[in-house]
Amino acid sequence: xxxxxxxxxxxxxxxxxxxxxxxxxxxxxxxxxxxxxxxxxxxxxxxxxxxxxxxxxxxxxxxxxxxxxxxxxxxxxxxxxxxxxxxxxxxxxxxxxxxxxxxxxxxxxxxxxxxxxxxxxxxxxxxxxxxxxxxxxxxxxxxxxxxxxxxxxxxxxxxxxxxxxxxxxxxxxxxxxxxxxxxxxxxxxxxxxxxxxxxxxxxxxxxxxxxxxxxxxxxx
Numbered sequence: 001x002x003x004x005x006x007x008x009x010x011x012x013x014x015x016x017x018x019x020x021x022x023x024x025x026x027x028x029x030x031x032x033x034x035x036x037x038x039x040x041x042x043x044x045x046x047x048x049x050x051x052x053x054x055x056x057x058x059x060x061x062x063x064x065x066x067x068x069x070x071x072x073x074x075x076x077x078x079x080x081x082x083x084x085x086x087x088x089x090x091x092x093x094x095x096x097x098x099x100x101x102x103x104x105x106x107x108x109x110x111x112x113x114x115x116x117x118x119x120x121x122x123x124x125x126x127x128x129x130x131x132x133x134x135x136x137x138x139x140x141x142x143x144x145x146x147x148x149x150x151x152x153x154x155x156x157x158x159x160x161x162x163x164x165x166x167x168x169x170x171x172x173x174x175x176x177x178x179x180x181x182x183x184x185x186x187x188x189x190x191x192x193x194x195x196x197x198x199x200x201x202x203x204x205x206x207x208x209x210x211x212x213x214x215x216x217x218x219x220x
Contacts, residue, residue: 022212
């Protein structure tokens, strides 16, 4: 089973109100995207594609490549939407018989155990999508009203989302709507069943300053 990783780092990361996009914020002297990459580096013969912001692409490419110094890493320009960025990454994979994990560059706490489970499950089932149960009470909110909903009907979707390459490529060719915010939605829209795998509560996406401080405390 040939393993690939598309590491998503093309976003502007403005929600932390930092001048530097959040994936490039340094923690213990290393940018978050590199912390995330290290969780996957433990897998032998892994081919990695890192999707970087189109704006200042060469700058970020040089910045990350000088830290990693890895031969098995390609750097690709992202687009203005996640769909386009992922598609750009997929186009660089020549071996269509492998398995690809698509992961948020700002989820550095994903475990080796979960990654291994997802690769193995996708190899058997065609795809593997991690989730966690919703633990908070949920209400459907509108400006003029709100309504309690049954949280048992909902789950949180995480990354890495893992697919057989030929399947995900086919889905991205079939679907023209670029507004999807995750890859499982794209492959589902093309008619493929989604296989849910229990994820990890600690596998959070670093979005806020609180998340960043939490991550700093864990690794320092």
